[in-house]
Amino acid sequence: MAWIFALTIDPVAADSADADFADTFAVIDPAAPALSVGELSTQRGDGIFESIGVVDGHAQEVTAHLERLAHSARICDLPAPHLGQWRQAVEMAAAASGPGESVIKLILSRGVEHGPAPTAWVTVATASDFTAVRRDGIRVVTLDRGYALDVPARAPWLLLGAKTLSYAVNMAAIREAKRRGADDAIFTTSDGFVLEAPTASLILRRGDTFVTPAPNGGILHGTTQLSLFAHLEQRGYATAYETVPVADLSTADAAWLVSSVRLAAPITAVDRAAMPVDAELTASINEYLLSPRD
Known part of the structure; x- marks a missing residue:
């Protein structure tokens, strides 16, 4: 598996009326350090994720994955994700994936311990040959x-x-x-x-x-x-x-x-x-x- 692309998300409220979320994304080097040592996703596994298959740049079953992300957030008492914001992030990730099979991961964490907000990011990597x-x-x-x-x-x-x-x-x-x-x-x-x-x-x-x-x-x-x-x-x-x-x-x-x-x-x-x-x-x-x- 080789990392292709990554971005962080500044989550907005689920009821936000915004239609363009470009200024809430930050493209980062997928091979570079990106998380705080106080991040609860790594300290306690306190967060949720989705893995989306991508075939030749097309992300599969995006709506179902986003709905399940929201379902997991409800069960875990995490802030409800804005599905439009996450969909735009998926579109950016899929565009960076290239030909062949790859996988997009969506991660929503409770954030840094005692911090004010959740942490969210998206990655793309090549898929294994199955x-x-x-x-x-x-x-x-x-x-x-x-x-x-x-x-x-x-x-x-x-x-x-x-x-x-x-x-x-x-x-x-x-x-x-x-x-x-x-x-x-x-x-x-x-x-x-x-x-x-x-x-x-x-x-x-x-x-x-x-x-x-x-x-x-x-x-x-x-x-x-x-x-x-x-x-x-x-x-x-x-x-x-x-x-x-x-x-x-x-x-x-x-x-x-x-x-x-x-x-x-x-x-x-x-x-x-x-x-x-x-x-x-x-x-x-x-x-x-x-x-x-x-």
């Missing part, structure tokens, strides 16, 4: 997330369902998956239900129906999953949100992990048990996900 993963698939293991399915409703202060900067657990899960000989993980609840992957949504196929775990379990509602479901419905397939028992993983006709940058990675094995793979459908899905989407 060609082989999209074609050949990934092996996954199931890992207990450590809470029951009803915990998000009982304990909203855990911020489950927000895309926070606190990703240490997610990265630890991927390292554990690799220690077990797999490529990625699927989180499960302690009472036996499927959640999501550390950085992706799960989609299962049962005949002509595509299913993803219902977001009431503290699942981050995936922008790529939403877009793909709309595409599948247009092709005549049925889609559904369900409470999925772990046992249902082994009975699916096919399964994928989907995310904004890696796109659709077919699952070839779950806990060392082989899964069927539909290579033709997977190629068709990724062709769609690489096409311009707003």
Whole structure:
């Protein structure tokens, strides 16, 4: 991954009537130091983010990502972002991205400790080459997330369902998956239900129906999953949100992990048990996900 571009944002109120926010942006050297040592994003992971896939200069699903950024801000008691301001920042970042695949990251932090305002910035970097993963698939293991399915409703202060900067657990899960000989993980609840992957949504196929775990379990509602479901419905397939028992993983006709940058990675094995793979459908899905989407 190579850094291409970065800018800082001086956030304005969500209800601001301004239409041009150019004077609230400052383009910076992405390789140079930019944050204060008192910044709470680095000290405590106290902030939120979004990762937007970019294909040949076109930022994908921008509206869905901005709406999720605002959703995460509400959950975390952060100031509501002005979506018009952030959209302009995304447009500047996309224009700097160049050909091929890259990733834009939006970051909104609570700011400097005891400071007066949040900190916000946007970066662009080249994306890793996921060609082989999209074609050949990934092996996954199931890992207990450590809470029951009803915990998000009982304990909203855990911020489950927000895309926070606190990703240490997610990265630890991927390292554990690799220690077990797999490529990625699927989180499960302690009472036996499927959640999501550390950085992706799960989609299962049962005949002509595509299913993803219902977001009431503290699942981050995936922008790529939403877009793909709309595409599948247009092709005549049925889609559904369900409470999925772990046992249902082994009975699916096919399964994928989907995310904004890696796109659709077919699952070839779950806990060392082989899964069927539909290579033709997977190629068709990724062709769609690489096409311009707003």
